[in-house]
Amino acid sequence: MIFVGQSGDGEQVYLDATRSRAVFICGKRGSGKSYTTGVFLEELVERDDVLVIVADPMRNFHTMSLPNHEQESVLWNWGLSAKGVPVRLLVPGDPVRRYGKDVIEIFEGRGVQVESLRVNPGDIPPDGWLDLFGLDITQPMGIALYRAVQKCRDQSGTHFFIPDLIDRLQRDPQIRETSVQALVLRLETAANEWDIFSSRYREVGEVFVPQTVNVIDLGLLEISRFGLRNLVLAVLVRDLFRKRRDARLREELGLPSEIPKVWLAIDEAQEFVPAGKVALAKEPLIQWVKEGRQPGLSLILASQQPGAVDREVLSQCDVVLCHKVTATDDVDSLNRLSHDYMARELKVYLKQLSRTGEAIMVDDSRERVDVVQIRPRRSKHGGAEL
Ligand SMILES: Nc1ncnc2c1ncn2[C@@H]1O[C@H](COP(=O)(O)OP(=O)(O)O)[C@@H](O)[C@H]1O
Ligand SMILES: [Mg+2]
Numbered sequence: 231m232i233f234v235g236q237s238g239d240g241e242q243v244y245l246d247a248t249r250s251r252a253v254f255i256c257g258k259r260g261s262g263k264s265y266t267t268g269v270f271l272e273e274l275v276e277r278d279d280v281l282v283i284v285a286d287p288m289r290n291f292h293t294m295s296l297p298n299h300e301q302e303s304v305l306w307n308w309g310l311s312a313k314g315v316p317v318r319l320l321v322p323g324d325p326v327r328r329y330g331k332d333v334i335e336i337f338e339g340r341g342v343q344v345e346s347l348r349v350n351p352g353d354i355p356p357d358g359w360l361d362l363f364g365l366d367i368t369q370p371m372g373i374a375l376y377r378a379v380q381k382c383r384d385q386s387g388t389h390f391f392i393p394d395l396i397d398r399l400q401r402d403p404q405i406r407e408t409s410v411q412a413l414v415l416r417l418e419t420a421a422n423e424w425d426i427f428s429s430r431y432r433e434v435g436e437v438f439v440p441q442t443v444n445v446i447d448l449g450l451l452e453i454s455r456f457g458l459r460n461l462v463l464a465v466l467v468r469d470l471f472r473k474r475r476d477a478r479l480r481e482e483l484g485l486p487s488e489i490p491k492v493w494l495a496i497d498e499a500q501e502f503v504p505a506g507k508v509a510l511a512k513e514p515l516i517q518w519v520k521e522g523r524q525p526g527l528s529l530i531l532a533s534q535q536p537g538a539v540d541r542e543v544l545s546q547c548d549v550v551l552c553h554k555v556t557a558t559d560d561v562d563s564l565n566r567l568s569h570d571y572m573a574r575e576l577k578v579y580l581k582q583l584s585r586t587g588e589a590i591m592v593d594d595s596r597e598r599v600d601v602v603q604i605r606p607r608r609s610k611h612g613g614a615e616l
Contacts, residue, residue: 247274251595258560281440323425374404515543519543535560561577
């Protein structure tokens, strides 16, 4: 059970996290979405049977390694104490190149384990490559790249790398020399500048470790708008899904499995599951919420624009934590999440919110709606505005 906070009548509010859940956290800017996400992560990281991962585009979560000394008196009132949690910071590419040595030293001094994160090229499906380079299957270059990826897959499964792909292109008799050169150049540039492709196959089990908040620093990737952030998340999500599906079968047969259940939190979720737009991570995330319950895949999505989040994903969320919202559009799109068991429409409840850290919690499993004061964080919250 996750201790979330206290309801208006002084009752402690918990979320049943013994089974898979899909949680949507929303509210306007500065209303407490990231803070609340951190509360969930603090609770989950105590467990030894789940992997806790947070996709962090705004760099709000590395501070969790530090105790929340600023709110010690509030914590005291709640019978809690300030305490940091183990944090592993996963950095796309080379951490030294991305941050600089001095930054890494400070992180390490704070007990943050900094690791490089690179994705396996072989985990990206052929159409993922086309999306990545903005190519279309109707163009000669698109066809050539698609065919090269497909051939690498036929030959090596998921164990192939950028040089293998380049080699394939160069040996393809059906494409023009200039197209080959253009594609090779793009691949080489991607490999060097983006620096997110692995040159050896890495299992997800090497990347994420239990009893640690595994923070993926997506704030580093800004090139090609959100394409790269999406790519990194898409590959990991797909891989975790596959691994858990296999693990679930093994567990059912009483065999040891490779990875535990997963709780994945995504801040600024509208970047990854946008409404009415394509994004590389969208399809794997839709699969995660729709088919992930059984293999033990849970999701926490935080976003300030509920209307900008894919409706199919929203409709799968069985817990909604809604902090203060003001924009009419946002209130309207949230109101669609009202349920039969609620005495009033969600927008009526939303009017009751006044303080920071307060949220309306709609929990399908309890069929209840509560005004909840979210408990204070034990670990330091990052991302306060300057
Ligand atoms: N439950 C809470 N208890 C105390 N302070 C909170 C709580 N939730 C949010 N805050 C305060 O509000 C600020 C903004 O919260 P944050 O989660 O960063 O907003 P956002 O919704 O933009 O992600 C935080 O820096 C923190 O000081
Ligand atoms: Mg935030």
